[in-house]
Amino acid sequence: xxxxxxxxxxxxxxxxxxxxxxxxxxxxxxxxxxxxxxxxxxxxxxxxxxxxxxxxxxxxxxxxxxxxxxxxxxxxxxxxxxxxxxxxxxxxxxxxxxxxxxxxxxxxxxxxxxxxxxxxxxxxxxxxxxxxxxxxxxxxxxxxxxxxxxxxxxxxxxxxxxxxxxxxxxxxxxxxxxxxxxxxxxxxxxxxxxxxxxxxxxxxxxxxxxxxxxxxxxxxxxxxxxxxxxxxxx
Numbered sequence: 518x519x520x521x522x523x524x525x526x527x528x529x530x531x532x533x534x535x536x537x538x539x540x541x542x543x544x545x546x547x548x549x550x551x552x553x554x555x556x557x558x559x560x561x562x563x564x565x566x567x568x569x570x571x572x573x574x575x576x577x578x579x580x581x582x583x584x585x586x587x588x589x590x591x592x593x594x595x596x597x598x599x600x601x602x603x604x605x606x607x608x609x610x611x612x613x614x615x616x617x618x619x620x621x622x623x624x625x626x627x628x629x630x631x632x633x634x635x636x637x638x639x640x641x642x643x644x645x646x647x648x649x650x651x652x653x654x655x656x657x658x659x660x661x662x663x664x665x666x667x668x669x670x671x672x673x674x675x676x677x678x679x680x681x682x683x684x685x686x687x688x689x690x691x692x693x694x695x696x697x698x699x700x701x702x703x704x705x706x707x708x709x710x711x712x713x714x715x716x717x718x719x720x721x722x723x724x725x726x727x728x729x730x731x732x733x734x735x736x737x738x739x740x741x742x743x744x745x746x747x748x749x750x751x
Contacts, residue, residue: 518573518609520585530583534691537713541584571674573607574637576630577614588612593623594667596656597641603656605670606641608634622664634661 521530521541529544575581575589589609597604610620619629626634638661642653682701686693693703696710 518575518587518589520575520581520583520587523581523583526583537692537694538710539692571607571671572604573609575609575611576620576626576633576637577611577616579611579614581611590617590621591664591667591671592620592626593661593663594670595638595641595659595661597638598654598656599641600645600650600653605674607667607671608637608661623661 519532519541521532522528529546530541531544532539533542573589575587576592581587588611590612592608592610594608595606597606608623608626610617616629620626623634638655638659642655645651645653681691682693682695682698682703684693684702686702693701694705694710694713695701695703696705696707698704
């Protein structure tokens with residue numbers, strides 16, 4: 518799993534698979550750095566799969582850093598629709614986390630982390646409200662599907678990813694540059710990759726002045742209210 522958005526952060530980070538080596542960058546909206554104006558707490562982590570990320574929410578005690586690569590155990594999966602786009606979201610636990618020995622499925626999560634799944638679904642449903650958008654919805658009436666169902670989604674996504682990274686570059690809709698996938702037409706030598714600014718490790722340039730928006734609405738805690746029909750609003 519590749520960490521994109523660590524817990525307690527608001528910067529809207531994303532993989533950019535159309536660029537060489539799919540660097541993680543902060544999203545831009547209307548020429549400004551994008552932030553999640555969270556109504557509760559921030560969603561955690563994501564894992565790269567297929568042409569777009571297969572989202573994952575890591576529920577352990579440790580807080581990761583952007584760019585970390587973690588080995589995780591799949592516990593279950595949610596099917597939220599974000600602005601009507603289906604975004605499979607895995608519930609996972611870092612295999613090195615202190616909780617990992619006790620969490621193997623959704624029943625374990627309910628027992629060891631009561632309220633966590635409900636809070637996660639609430640966040641996924643409401644987090645667009647501060648931007649003036651509507652509530653998100655869920656497939657399966659919001660039910661969390663178990664490990665077997667989740668692993669089938671992972672298997673399907675992995676097969677799609679394999680087909681993608683071994684495709685003819687002219688047919689691919691992402692950049693195939695990599696240094697590890699031997700049967701990929703985009704594989705290059707590490708020495709050549711070191712010359713690419715997306716691959717090489719270096720000092721980051723200063724953030725643009727527009728990042729100062731974080732001191733305003735992005736750093737604010739948002740609260741929601743419900744009317745008698747159960748609809749939420751700010």
